[in-house]
Amino acid sequence: xxxxxxxxWTEDDVEIAITHCGIxxxxxxxxxxxxxxxxxPLVVGHEIVGIAVKVGVNVQGIxxxxxxxxxxxxxSCHHCKLCERGDENYCGELLWTYNTRYPDGVKTMGGxxxxxxxxxxxxxxxxxxxxxxxxxxMLCAGLTVFQPLRRYNVGPGSKVxxxxxxxxxxxxxxxxxxxxxxxxxxxxxxxxxxxxxxxxADNFVVSSAGFEKDWKRYFDLIxxxxxxxxxxxxxxxxxxxxxxxxxIMVGIPDxxxxxxxxxxxTASGVKLGGSxxxxxxxALEMLDLAVKHDIKPWIQTMPxxxxxxxxxxxxxxxxxxxxxxxxxxxxxxxxxxx
Numbered sequence: 001x002x003x004x005x006x007x008x009w010t011e012d013d014v015e016i017a018i019t020h021c022g023i024x025x026x027x028x029x030x031x032x033x034x035x036x037x038x039x040x041p042l043v044v045g046h047e048i049v050g051i052a053v054k055v056g057v058n059v060q061g062i063x064x065x066x067x068x069x070x071x072x073x074x075x076s077c078h079h080c081k082l083c084e085r086g087d088e089n090y091c092g093e094l095l096w097t098y099n100t101r102y103p104d105g106v107k108t109m110g111g112x113x114x115x116x117x118x119x120x121x122x123x124x125x126x127x128x129x130x131x132x133x134x135x136x137x138m139l140c141a142g143l144t145v146f147q148p149l150r151r152y153n154v155g156p157g158s159k160v161x162x163x164x165x166x167x168x169x170x171x172x173x174x175x176x177x178x179x180x181x182x183x184x185x186x187x188x189x190x191x192x193x194x195x196x197x198x199x200x201a202d203n204f205v206v207s208s209a210g211f212e213k214d215w216k217r218y219f220d221l222i223x224x225x226x227x228x229x230x231x232x233x234x235x236x237x238x239x240x241x242x243x244x245x246x247x248i249m250v251g252i253p254d255x256x257x258x259x260x261x262x263x264x265x266t267a268s269g270v271k272l273g274g275s276x277x278x279x280x281x282x283a284l285e286m287l288d289l290a291v292k293h294d295i296k297p298w299i300q301t302m303p304x305x306x307x308x309x310x311x312x313x314x315x316x317x318x319x320x321x322x323x324x325x326x327x328x329x330x331x332x333x334x335x336x337x338x
Contacts, residue, residue, distance in 0.1 A: 021111035022047030045111030
């Protein structure tokens, strides 16, 4: 088993014994080199839940023995305007949970492992009523789609389109419904219709067929979770937005997005944008929403030692709709006695 240096300890940090880690599409993009050259050693994984085993004296709201989680980001500057207003996830000095380096040169390593250290701003207490396996994928897949739903004020009366029903897309359906919106799911495959209806979706559209005329000027917000390619019908989707509506990308493809004309945006005043991982404030709000509405993601679990096989299942699109790795590489501390 690979050994490596953890983050240099500070009294603002929490050390976590990892019990669960979800497999994200980002892991696959990174491992395949799609987002750039792989620089070994590399440990991926950023949907992490575990037990706090060491807590710095400056840390607030977390104690040894608590269940906590870490998402896709792990450090920021803490003093810029964005950090000070609670938008640390857009800090110019943001570090990702794996494959980046701290200023002292220590490389960030992810959650397919036995432990991790993180600054308290990027450590989220897990509510007692949420299972660890259920909570783990919320910390990236869930939070990534929750942010645009929240920031664009989705609520009763909103009409939301969700493109792509996978790990992220199924959360967009679950959270969109919990916030009170009418949710329409777009999938290239008709075999997901029964699933999304069970998740609460109001409408299901097979995106491989013509659809724009039936949904013209309909949606207030569209969240696209796909790794779109040049053949993706972006202009047609933009035409389904109600005037002044917004199309948000949360999928990050390896290649360039499809080209569009300026008129696709100006004719109805629609906006094309993107969204990254959420802030700690948004993560805590999302976890509260999950508790309040008893939101349960659709997951399957596998042992941490089977990570290579699990990654291949994800790569092949066979997960329904997230694979969570459960720790079997070491004996875990008993949180009830800490």
